[in-house]
Amino acid sequence: MTVEKRKVGPTLKGRLTPGAVGLLEAVEGQAWVKTVDHRFVFVNRQFARALGCDPGEALGSTEVPFFERWRVTEFRKTDRAAVERGRPILIKERRNDEEGPWFETLKVPLASGSGAPIATVAIAWEVTPWERVERARAWGRGLPDASGRRTEPKEWLARAADGLAADRRPGDSIEEISRGLGVCPETFTRAFKRAFGGLPSVYRRWSRVSSARHLILYEGLGLAEAAVEAGFTDQSHMTRELKQMLGITPGALRRLGHGRLE
Numbered sequence: 555m556t557v558e559k560r561k562v563g564p565t566l567k568g569r570l571t572p573g574a575v576g577l578l579e580a581v582e583g584q585a586w587v588k589t590v591d592h593r594f595v596f597v598n599r600q601f602a603r604a605l606g607c608d609p610g611e612a613l614g615s616t617e618v619p620f621f622e623r624w625r626v627t628e629f630r631k632t633d634r635a636a637v638e639r640g641r642p643i644l645i646k647e648r649r650n651d652e653e654g655p656w657f658e659t660l661k662v663p664l665a666s667g668s669g670a671p672i673a674t675v676a677i678a679w680e681v682t683p684w685e686r687v688e689r690a691r692a693w694g695r696g697l698p699d700a701s702g703r704r705t706e707p708k709e710w711l712a713r714a715a716d717g718l719a720a721d722r723r724p725g726d727s728i729e730e731i732s733r734g735l736g737v738c739p740e741t742f743t744r745a746f747k748r749a750f751g752g753l754p755s756v757y758r759r760w761s762r763v764s765s766a767r768h769l770i771l772y773e774g775l776g777l778a779e780a781a782v783e784a785g786f787t788d789q790s791h792m793t794r795e796l797k798q799m800l801g802i803t804p805g806a807l808r809r810l811g812h813g814r815l816e
């Protein structure tokens with residue numbers, strides 16, 4: 555593979571501090587930084603594996619050697635959208651084909667001291683398990699069985715899935731939810747996993763983490779307020795969950811949303 559490379563300007567080099575690199579290496583997903591002319595200046599190990607190379611091999615290159623043309627076009631389209639809006643954007647996408655994994659990709663524009671755009675930071679979290687549940691709920695049908703047929707979930711199960719997605723009450727356990735539905739926790743968990751492809755407890759955790767991420771990035775809420783609004787018991791609970799599922803703390807996420815890579 556022939557990869558054309560260029561040097562990175564001093565303005566951007568100053569932003570890629572050891573702290574910034576450590577933050578992007580620690581996220582539970584793929585992360586990269588690209589200049590406005592589409593050159594990679596950082597890729598973490600997970601993204602390098604997806605590219606099929608070592609991290610250093612991608613530096614200075616564009617996406618062209620690694621992706622099909624249509625995917626390069628989509629990458630650059632969303633990069634431009636983030637830069638033009640001057641704020642983070644979150645995209646749900648399939649990277650390769652109709653059978654590939656789903657990602658939610660956060661793109662954050664970086665600007666120089668004068669306000670000129672210089673780069674885009676991206677973090678892509680794989681969300682395939684949660685997306686399967688979301689799509690099964692939206693279609694009003696469960697996942698296909700061994701014969702490929704989809705069966706409509708029982709009314710109480712569909713109602714439970716909708717409730718878990720909207721549940722912002724920190725106290726209710728899966729046991730309490732099951733009792734409210736008139737079934738035992740084991741029956742509820744088995745039926746939910748069979749219909750939607752995931753555990754109800756994990757799906758609710760992801761729904762709350764996703765809500766907190768949105769509140770922090772787009773609603774301007776304080777971290778304690780965002781924790782309560784998203785359904786966590788307190789800010790510490792939210793911090794633990796975001797760190798475990800996203801690999802980033804709420805404070806670091808908020809700073810990144812403001813274009814501060816630190």
